[in-house]
Amino acid sequence: MRGLLYIVILFVITGCSYSSSQPMALDEAQRLMHSDPTAALSRLNGVDVSEFQDSATMARWALLYSEALVVNKLSAPTDTIVDIAIDYYGQHNLTDEFQKASRLKALIRSSDDADALATALYLQKEKEFLLYKERAKRELYMFVGLVLLIIAAGIIIWMRQRIRLQSLQNEALIAEASGLKSQIDVSRGDVGRLEMKLHGLLENRFALIDSLCQTYYESHGTKTERKAIIDKVKSKIESVRTDSFSEMESAVNDCRDNLLVKVKDNYPDIKTEEYRLLVYLASGLSTRTISLLLGESVDVVYKRKSRLKSRLKESVEAVCPDIMSVF
Structure with a gap:
């Protein structure tokens, strides 16, 4: 694990040092452009264009390279390199650099001094530029793929969270329904007990009425009618007072x-x-x-x-x- 960390740190340091060396090489070439144009062109040829990290550095190199060709009175087999600078500065509205690149393009076309070595080096730089474009395209695809992957992962996480919340809500609803069912069952039990008590009260009340009616019927027409009924009522009252x-x-x-x-x-x-x-x-x-x-x-x-x-x-x-x- 520690070794892997060292490797990652080494790659980062190497990449940073290489990226920082590119502007230094361009600065050196720009400084030598008029005092020693041959050295300036040599320095620009020594830069590996395919390893550039951004289009701004590529455009600056293309502008300096085109200027070095003009200063050294060399022609170019194509306009590929100078067009790199023209396209970039034109798109970014950098007027001074755009106009300079346009003038250099005209001067390169008017030069008839063809050098085999310079032409070979120029074509080599074109290949490096094509490699740079391919790498930039791959990196763009990788970036887009990474963004899509992150979006997909975010959607998946969101969907899982939503499903989880829905599941929790369903469980809560099920628990609530279960609680309501229990309450209903308890209420039904209470209602059943109340019905039994009401039936018992009705039976007792009707039994009391039946008993009084029987007493009245048996005592009807006799002298003891009133006394018997009163005694019966007193007996029932005492029963309610004590037993009921x-x-x-x-x-x-x-x-x-x-x-x-x-x-x-x-x-x-x-x-x-x-x-x-x-x-x-x-x-x-x-x-x-x-x-x-x-x-x-x-x-x-x-x-x-x-x-x-x-x-x-x-x-x-x-x-x-x-x-x-x-x-």
Whole structure:
């Protein structure tokens, strides 16, 4: 791993040093252009054009090379090199360099001094320029391919993220649906229990009516009719007061969202008589019926009811707003 890192660093240093040596060679050739034009042309011929990294350096070399040909009074077999400078400076609106390249092109054409070595070197530079163009084209294709690859990778990552988010949303919806199903099942169970309680209450109520009717029928026409009915009613009232109280308490909690449980939790000091009165009130019994069950007069029931309402309003109403509907 360390060796690979050293190789990468070596390539970077070598590339940077080579790139920095190209402008230095061009600067040297420009400095020698009029004092020693032969050396300037030799220096320009010594530069490997195919290794240039940008078109600006290529255009500058082409301009200097064309100028060196003119200064050395040499002709060129083609206009390829000088056209490099003309095209670049024309496209980039560099007027001075463009005009200079155009003048050099005219001077190169007018020169009749053909040199075999200069021609061979010129053609070699043309080949190097073609290699440069091919390399630049490959690099462009590689760059475009890399950009497309990055875009494709970005799209793939985006799609995967979107699919992942969609999957999470689906899981959340499934969990929510499962929770709703559980709530529905619980509600169905509660409804079933309430139906059973209602059926039981109806049966008990009809049983009470049936019992009273049978007593009335059996006692009808006798002297003991009124007494028998009164005794039967008293017996049923006592049964409700003692045996049926727990059933009434359970029914109130089921039908009123655990109202009595909330009262006990938030008002633990409630007295037994007050709690019994609350159960009867929550069951929807009338004041007269409650007075019979409690063995108190109607006026006393009204007063106890008022006091209980005030106490529950202070201690329970904030937690259980429905408590006032009992009264």
